[in-house]
Amino acid sequence: MPGTYRERPSLLDGAVLWRREADPAPAPDAAAYPVLPDGCMDLVLLDGRLIVAGPDTRAHGTSDSPGGRFAGIRFAPGTGAAFLGVPAHALRDLRVPLDEVWAKGVAREASGRIAEAADPLLALEEFALRRAADAGPWDPVIRAVAAGLEAGATVGAAADAVGLGARQLHRRSLDAFGYGPKTLARVLRLQRALGLVREGTPFAEAAYRSGCADQAHLAREARELAGMTLRAYTALMAARYARSSAKIDTPSPSGSSTTA
Known part of the structure; x- marks a missing residue:
């Protein structure tokens, strides 16, 4: 970068x-x-x-x-x-x-x-x-839900683990995360996949290990959430690395470069 x-x-x-x-x-x-x-x-x-x-x-x-x-x-x-x-x-x-x-x-x-x-x-x-x-x-319930989804648990499993029904979980997720648990699960899954891609993991393997159904599923998530294809993402990372004096594996966090 x-x-x-x-x-x-x-x-x-x-x-x-x-x-x-x-x-x-x-x-x-x-x-x-x-x-x-x-x-x-x-x-x-x-x-x-x-x-x-x-x-x-x-x-x-x-x-x-x-x-x-x-x-x-x-x-x-x-x-x-x-x-x-x-x-x-x-x-x-x-x-x-x-x-x-x-x-x-x-x-x-x-x-x-x-x-x-x-x-x-x-x-x-x-x-x-x-x-x-x-x-x-x-809130320990919200932290447990986030931890479960980050580890790859399904939304249903995360809800069951904290004893919440689907409607309760959705309402509390909107307040705590900004969107429903399914969206949070997608975001965290894509982050897991892109982390693997940055390490050089092939797309198909990154999809499998991150919890996507297949490489096509991961490709759709990248286009919808990241706004680019997987190949465009890897090319951009390679270009940033080439311009940097030291490799930095962690992308900018939300808001680190974008302001109102």
Whole structure:
């Protein structure tokens, strides 16, 4: 990918901290790197403002400015909505300033403190830890559903494991994940498959190991959710790797390069 991207686990349960520096002089033929659905939500510091990246159902193109710097915290599926105190479906496929989600004074004060800190990423983590402590523990039922689907369980099996009926699970999933459990299962399955593809696994094997019916099934999911064919994805990854001074296996998280 252009520029550099680094991430590390956060002290906040299930979250990941990341930094991104865009290429100061991107190649004229550099293709936009798509930010793919991953079931997560992000809080992104951009130009001194905190931006909320909602859960995605489709790929988003990047909008980097040369030399731009980004920092963010990526919340595990089902936890971002609890942190923000709003239903995830209200933010689906959106990138909005935090002051449109919280009271403007609260959001702007938080943005100012974090942006002016010696280490904004550390300040962002400390802010998230304080806010999460006030919000209380993550919903264990939702975390169990997300873990089950991420491991490849069917929606029915995930519901049975936590004792929820289909309607209950769907309603709670809309609030927690931004979409129903079937969509989340598709998103997480595609992420598993693309992770295998990035490792060099043949398409047919990646489809089988990720839980798709066959390679054609995986190809359809890639077109619908990632907006590209599998071959186009591998070509883009190869081009990004060729331009990078070091291989970075983890794609940008939701919202890391796309803002309102």
